[in-house]
Amino acid sequence: DSGVTQTPKHLITATGQRVTLRCSPRSGDLSVYWYQQSLDQGLQFLIQYYNGEERAKGNILERFSAQQFPDLHSELNLSSLELGDSALYFCASSAGDLSTDTQYFGPGTRLTVL
């Protein structure tokens, strides 16, 4: 158990809908990262927050947004969902904002868009 929690574990929704994925980092960690894992794209970095502020952006679609709250939990919002958004979404956390920091991953949220 990495100490990173993600809810829900599974999510099934329809095209055009909006969903929110939630992540709680390990106790004491200030950085939260979101990754998408799909069969065709593999594991791709979406976005990083550090202590409430956006730190880095990867291949995140404009329909997707995220935030990190004062208690350090994070939410990833996915809107106008398409079939291609079906994937496993991981949250990871690390102590700080350095490349030396190890990222620990949560169990993931499996999103299915029908």
Next chain:
Amino acid sequence: AQKVTQAQTEISVVEKEDVTLDCVYETRDTTYYLFWYKQPPSGELVFLIRRNSFDEQNEISGRYSWNFQKSTSSFNFTITASQVVDSAVYFCALSEAEQAGTALIFGKGTTLSVSS
């Protein structure tokens, strides 16, 4: 541009065989960090090791060992006397010190199947 290549898509071995998973990376940074993660059938990503670019010493942890060679830009992972519980997808990843944020760049992964 930074890139991680895991050329072996799938490997199948029989229990007690040794197996090496290859990882080749590309980066222009002089300071960078390499990682291996394991994704068992249950789906979570489990951290195995982190290595920085200044430390080329090989590392051994039980049946696992890692060989880092800057000259060939490789960070290979060997499992000795493999077991069925080693069956998983293994990912190699790169993090660069010079870029904003600390995103991990993952390879496509190698699926290891160990049969009894």
